[in-house]
Amino acid sequence: MDNRKTQIVELAFNLIQEKGYVAFSYDDLAKPLGVTKASIHYHFEKKEDLGLTIADRMLQALEQFPVRFASHTAQERLNKFIEERIERFGDHEICPLSSLQTDYESLPQELQKKVQLVSQKEIAVLADILTDMKSEGLLESSSDTNSLAYLILSCGKGILQYQRVLGISVFPQLFKEMSRLIF
Amino acid sequence: MDNRKTQIVELAFNLIQEKGYVAFSYDDLAKPLGVTKASIHYHFEKKEDLGLTIADRMLQALEQFPVRFASHTAQERLNKFIEERIERFGDHEICPLSSLQTDYESLPQELQKKVQLVSQKEIAVLADILTDMKSEGLLESSSDTNSLAYLILSCGKGILQYQRVLGISVFPQLFKEMSRLIF
DNA sequence: GTCTATATCAAGATAGAC
DNA sequence: GTCTATCTTGATATAGAC
Numbered sequence: 001m002d003n004r005k006t007q008i009v010e011l012a013f014n015l016i017q018e019k020g021y022v023a024f025s026y027d028d029l030a031k032p033l034g035v036t037k038a039s040i041h042y043h044f045e046k047k048e049d050l051g052l053t054i055a056d057r058m059l060q061a062l063e064q065f066p067v068r069f070a071s072h073t074a075q076e077r078l079n080k081f082i083e084e085r086i087e088r089f090g091d092h093e094i095c096p097l098s099s100l101q102t103d104y105e106s107l108p109q110e111l112q113k114k115v116q117l118v119s120q121k122e123i124a125v126l127a128d129i130l131t132d133m134k135s136e137g138l139l140e141s142s143s144d145t146n147s148l149a150y151l152i153l154s155c156g157k158g159i160l161q162y163q164r165v166l167g168i169s170v171f172p173q174l175f176k177e178m179s180r181l182i183f
Numbered sequence: 184m185d186n187r188k189t190q191i192v193e194l195a196f197n198l199i200q201e202k203g204y205v206a207f208s209y210d211d212l213a214k215p216l217g218v219t220k221a222s223i224h225y226h227f228e229k230k231e232d233l234g235l236t237i238a239d240r241m242l243q244a245l246e247q248f249p250v251r252f253a254s255h256t257a258q259e260r261l262n263k264f265i266e267e268r269i270e271r272f273g274d275h276e277i278c279p280l281s282s283l284q285t286d287y288e289s290l291p292q293e294l295q296k297k298v299q300l301v302s303q304k305e306i307a308v309l310a311d312i313l314t315d316m317k318s319e320g321l322l323e324s325s326s327d328t329n330s331l332a333y334l335i336l337s338c339g340k341g342i343l344q345y346q347r348v349l350g351i352s353v354f355p356q357l358f359k360e361m362s363r364l365i366f
Numbered sequence: 367g368t369c370t371a372t373a374t375c376a377a378g379a380t381a382g383a384c
Numbered sequence: 385g386t387c388t389a390t391c392t393t394g395a396t397a398t399a400g401a402c
Contacts, residue, residue: 177326
């Protein structure tokens, strides 16, 4: 049953968004699936293997983004990039990359390396979109698109954290404020 | 020896900035101090007690900030607010509040409540400074100072995470970019 | 091949020694 | 009052049952 493997990855991905990488356990996966922890270990021998699979999925999604929207304008790609993120997160979820970044010092070396790659790729994908926007005159020519990418992503991730803790929805206003500043 | 208690708090505070709240253990505290875990439990019966003490310290520091700089201009207070943060963080440290926010779902209720208070207070302190700056004409009158506070803090915290993972120093450029946008 | 029973280790926490 | 020896639990991981 290869579907079980997918189930585990999906569940683990959600748990990372909710509890963080260090905080979630194999029992958190086993219980809802109605199996024992050891069964999870069959599919993913070590927690690191599961972490790597998830980080790889994140990396692939980022790599595919520019391919999926190759025929779209830069403005459309920016909108998609942001919309997809907004849709993905509920009230009790934070960015999975934020979780992995926070737990960075506890991660095994190979997973650390993968988290680095994902972090770099996420910045690069957004920076590319912003650079295209600059070419199209939608952004001031003096803008540092790389710094802007850091700024936008950091901001979005931070807001998710505040939202969850404070139980409020500041994303919309904040987004308006950010757009007003940048564009 | 009441100094031992202080030592523990200092150490735990650093560990939260490095590893996160869930990830650090009483053994991480005991080893460098040359005592057993149980000894730490004497000073802080439960991990939650230690967490609460640290969160309280963060809250007090925030409450004192406007008092310490009551006679300063809004611009000076903003500079101080940011400078103190920049000075506090090394290459392998992230914002302690970010750590507690990421681990939020794993925290005992009382500590969750305290993390909420710290989060609110941090936003409020910065928003107050920005509101004063608006009164002094240093900020566009249309600015939403509350949203700006979220934006600035989120951004700063996010950057610390990227910096640590990528081993780079993007804070300076990013800060320049942010200042250019906001002020 | 897929899973359970079990081992091992480290976590947080208690009770009792100095 | 301060700490150590010890307990209990829950974590990751292995070896072996179906």
